Amino acid sequence: MSSGCPHARMYQSEPHPDPYGAYARMRAEHGPVVPVELAPGVHGWLVTDYATLISWSRDTTVFTHDSRLWRDSARGRVGPGAPLAPMTAPRAGALFVDGVEHRRLRRAITDALGAVTAARLAAVTTRAADLLIDGFCARGEADLLEEYARMLPPLVMNDLFGMEGDQGARFAAAVRGLWAGRDAERSGAEAERVLSEVVDAKHRAPGDDLASRLIRHRARLSDDEVVTQLLLVASAANEPTAALIDSVLRAVLADPSRWHVPGGPSPAALDDLVERVLWRDPPILNYPALYPRVDVPLDRGRVIEAGSPVLLACAAANHFFQKENPERVADGADRANRAHVAWGAGPHRCPARDEATAITTVAVRRLLQRLPDPVPAVPAERLRWRLATLSWAPVSLPVRFTPQRPAAPTAAPAGPPGTGPAGGGAPPRSGLLRRLLRRP
Template identity: 70%
Template sequence: MRAEHGPIIPAELAPGVRGWLVTDYATLISWSRDTTTFSHDARLWRDFNEGRVDPDSPLLPMMAPRANALFVDGVEHQRLRRAITDALGAVTAGHLAAITTRYADRLIDEFCERGQADLLNEYARMIPLLVMNDLFGMDEDQGVRFVTAMRNLWAGVDAERSNAEAERALSEVVDAKHRDPGDDLTSRLIRHRAGLSDEEVIMQLLLIIAAANEPTAALIDSALRAVLADPALRTAGGASVAVLDDLMGRVLWRDPPITNYPVIYPRVDVPLEDGRVIEAGSPILLGFAAANHFFQRENAERMEDSANRAHVAWGAGPHRCPARDEATAIATIATRRILERLPEPTLAIPPEGLRWQLATLFWAPVTLPVRFVPRPPATPASAPGPVPPAFDTAPDTRAPASSGLSSLSNFLVRLLRRS
């Protein structure tokens, strides 16, 4: 496409939905920072405003106007983003590491004796859900319903119904926290000095969890695929802080968790160097993966030193992902626990046998089957212990420690495979 159109590519985003794709690194950063010419406010989307976008378009839940920090600019963006960053900032690195490790170990306990597992659906897609359930104070039913709806939104499956179900689950969480507030992100957003309405709280929750679940799962999956492809990493020695930090940097360059998102809209017509014009109100996808790829190719000689952390996997400008550190930490810990607990995992099929789910906004494998030397669970099934607090605040210690998570894990795996 670049050979035919250059780095700014006209594209059909969905049937009848026209827009543009930016694949140039410098242009993507420049336009993301230029809040005078470009906006994230979808109310500028001309075709949407003029009724030319099908109401059933799978892009609408990810592109239609919303009252959250991703879709507004200026003072309003600063107000909403501050509430998000303050709520996230109250989560210490130690607490995040502890709950991520706990859930990672519980999930590994579910399959470590089998000697084989689908590390995408049984692990990578489970950890962000469990961690977010814990941090947001969701109960089991709310968490299951929400993550299923969000996966369908990212994939463009039954978009209108999925969007409604996601918002319904979050509305229930907000109502519950009004009655019984706690030390969780939902309660912090409700009582933040920014004075968010309940609708605004729901919209910020939708943004944070949407950004945390599938993208973090994709980052874990990408890191695990990189490990499986490199014999030097497929041992416990590959779990060192320095090795994993370098691995995550390379993965965020080469295989970012979000391919083409979010969207910006020019406030005025934007002329391109070749004479073409991007009309005001046209959606422009930010092609993070392509921008990283072409920057790497054009700057190969200096990629190993000065450019290691200059990727755009988390965006650029004032809308750069506020939870990037948390997502990277979760993915790093999840990858480390696999290396520490499963002896030298290997891909169960040839790499070319992996199947991929392709959509306008992202791409991801369907499964990640691996084999490894069977190991006993870290915690014997008969030993008492607390069920993860997101699902049972008063666990019955007479039951096996993993029973609550086991039933949830199996149920979610079935849901994820069906979706």
């Protein structure tokens, strides 16, 4: 992100050493509400101020999530090939509508997620974690981003969504492309194609999964609505959850004496750590977008024109708020102070946030139980991020540890179909995992 022109550029091809430094420079030049270039020739605004982000997210009179109000898009200035087009296109999803229709769709999502018990989520996550850890634990080294954090959420979603065969791998690759803005039009089409296949299959053979529960929900969703709600949930459960796992692991690696304990850290200790990370290094960057129905005056005589996209910089808002108010986000107060905006704010706050944090907590604890002494393979200051309009993605998280034996087949609880052991030794890698390891 650079600002050599009146608009700060929100896309960058080269890895960046300090994402928050980029935000700090934008704020220093433009103030907390920044005029930005979302893509070449496509302009909007970025809210990096905590109080403003919360206020505007709650103001459903002035602002809407309905992207049909985006004037540049309506005038044909945002083509279907634009990196952010598939993530902002008008659709029948809870994130893109307001009022009664939003409440109808959101209720279907929360009811479907609510049917997943904490025990099942923990069991499925543990099984997926063991499957992945068995793949690298004997080596004594691993890239915990590519080999663990990014691989685990698709394995969990494969089970919870009722996906079969290679659907989970295809969908995970497509969602990653959407968040990164890589070939976004094709990624968006592929994600919807996979989910349409899932919905068609669940009409023929319903099961105990999110897709089946949405199909039979009393809100009477159309198939297109089911696909869109699944896409919303999976978008939050895949790449953002991977980013949160990565952030928590980086926090663990920065303070090994606290976290390298026999049997792994307690769930309560990890809960507190996750909350601190959600304040200081949250997983969602600049999403979703609001669209003002009327012109919104700012300082310095500036005006946000009606129909201009306003991206919510949740990570920046959290980061700068806690830096400027350390006494309100102190280590000892985190459990009581969960007012962060890591998952958004207002009526559109992410409905899958509890599931994402639960998956993260289980994944990190299981890793530390299996690998009791991981240490960074490179200094933290040498880590790099790739910045895109909607998100940033770490390049890698290499670690070293004392080599461990793979887990016994009976040690892991039941989990996703097709990932169970078949005979003695370590569980074989599933077809989904083999596909995931073929990096796009």
